[in-house]
Amino acid sequence: MSASDAKQKKSRRQRRKFTREFKDGAVKLVLAEGKGIPEVARDLDLTESALRTWVEQAKQARGEGKPGALLQDEREELARLRAENRQLRMERELLKKGGGLLREGDDVKFTFIHAQKAHFPIAFMCEQLEVSRSGYYAWASRPESARKTNDRELAEVVADVHEESRRRYGSPRVFRELRARGYRVSRKRVARLMRKKGLRARARRRFVKTTDSAHGHPVAPNVLERDFSPEQPNSKWAGDITYVWTAEGWLYLAVVLDLFSRKVVGWAMSDTIDRQLVLSALGMALLNRPAPDLYHSDRGSQYASEDYRGLLKQKGITCSMSRKGNCWDNAVVESFFSSLKMELVYERSFQTHEEAKRALFEYIEAWYNRRRRHSALGYVSPEEYERNASTRSAAA
Known part of the structure; x- marks a missing residue:
């Protein structure tokens, strides 16, 4: 990028304007959803300083900007509640991913634990899936073929992409995301790995539309005529x-x-x-x-x-x-x-x-x-x- 291009990009960012609704939405992701300022700023293409200013202004407006300290028992209670909340979240997420595995054999459970060990503690998963840690570690120490190793590693990436989409993506979009990240993989292989792990896109429902067209206002003709592919933006x-x-x-x-x-x-x-x-x-x-x-x-x-x-x-x-x-x-x-x-x-x-x-x-x-x-x-x-x-x- 040339110096002039960088200057133009910076100028465009400085001219960007935000409605009150947009600012409120960004602040609520931090204060109500508990997300970090860097994460929200990155997701919304904002500068951290701008978002931090909005958050501080919102806190001051609600009277939360004044310094203060919780009593010791209040801090302990808050820490306990947060720990319980983390435990409940982990149990809920594990149930979403592997709730149907309780009726499966140990090998299937061990494969799932191995795929999810970066996201959940192994001891926690073994307890929830009713298998022993020693059994898992014995299974994990067995040698496996290169193809099986590659499939397992790729399946973990496939599961991560599916989870990052909040389980919205099916195999076509997961395949495109993997290719964009540099993985040389076929769509059929992605579909196979997703089927094996029970991953699928959310099913569509029939969409119902309601429009109040029973009014006396003038109605414009259909000038668009289903031309949904203009050649330029803002056309x-x-x-x-x-x-x-x-x-x-x-x-x-x-x-x-x-x-x-x-x-x-x-x-x-x-x-x-x-x-x-x-x-x-x-x-x-x-x-x-x-x-x-x-x-x-x-x-x-x-x-x-x-x-x-x-x-x-x-x-x-x-x-x-x-x-x-x-x-x-x-x-x-x-x-x-x-x-x-x-x-x-x-x-x-x-x-x-x-x-x-x-x-x-x-x-x-x-x-x-x-x-x-x-x-x-x-x-x-x-x-x-x-x-x-x-x-x-x-x-x-």
């Missing part, structure tokens, strides 16, 4: 609303996707499904990006409202809407919602809106945009796809 955007159930009631999520990279460039969450929800999502998208030529949505009352159409007109954006009852006209956003529900929502039971907001923020900003390998993009993430396109454009 065509698409948006929609979905819902997530919590014990406190429905939480609604509006998103804006750039159809070039499938990246979520704007989002908003609320317990009210109104025009302000979609206005906030579009506002976030316009904060760091130029206005697109075209914006596509369904015929919902929120998108047909006078305020929303007025904002599009003010920004010089052509309005496009799906035909009545035709979800395929907005298939890219529908596909994103399907992945979101399958990979996150259907696997969790949210007690509060705040808990759901934290999970959705992390999924969109830390996972989907920056890490998830997208099949329509050649199995790279939306963020990487845009970087590669920018590099090609600069070299042309």
Whole structure:
């Protein structure tokens, strides 16, 4: 990278802007989820100093910034609870990975213990799986063939990649991730190792869409006409609303996707499904990006409202809407919602809106945009796809 390129990159980072919702989401990953500042900063492509400032500001606003010390008995109780919590987490994670092994033979259990010894204490796994440590160590000391050794080592990497995806990846994406990391392996071999270890992607469920199109607002024609592959970023955007159930009631999520990279460039969450929800999502998208030529949505009352159409007109954006009852006209956003529900929502039971907001923020900003390998993009993430396109454009 030349000095001018580095200067331009630094300049772009300095001009990056963040909404209050984004800052709150990042802070909650640290304070509510217990993640470290370096980890969250890396996942969200932030500087540690900026995130640390946001966290300190949030603490001060809540009156937690003042120094103080816990009493000795309080510290001991906290340490005890943390130890119990770690034990429970280990038991829960081990149950997810090897809960079906209790009925298997010792060799199968020993193979599992060997594959997971980097993640769990051997004594702990032996106790949970009801095998002796001496039996495991005797099994582990036996010589094995080179092919079996290679399979075992590769299976550990396959399991790690699957776990890093939070068990969202099937063999095609695991295979692509391994190739990206430099492993020379076939897709069939990855599929075989995953079957042997009982690893699979989460099953899809039927996606149900609800749109309030029974309104008196003007409806725009379908200008997009299912052209989901623009040649340039910030040319065509698409948006929609979905819902997530919590014990406190429905939480609604509006998103804006750039159809070039499938990246979520704007989002908003609320317990009210109104025009302000979609206005906030579009506002976030316009904060760091130029206005697109075209914006596509369904015929919902929120998108047909006078305020929303007025904002599009003010920004010089052509309005496009799906035909009545035709979800395929907005298939890219529908596909994103399907992945979101399958990979996150259907696997969790949210007690509060705040808990759901934290999970959705992390999924969109830390996972989907920056890490998830997208099949329509050649199995790279939306963020990487845009970087590669920018590099090609600069070299042309």
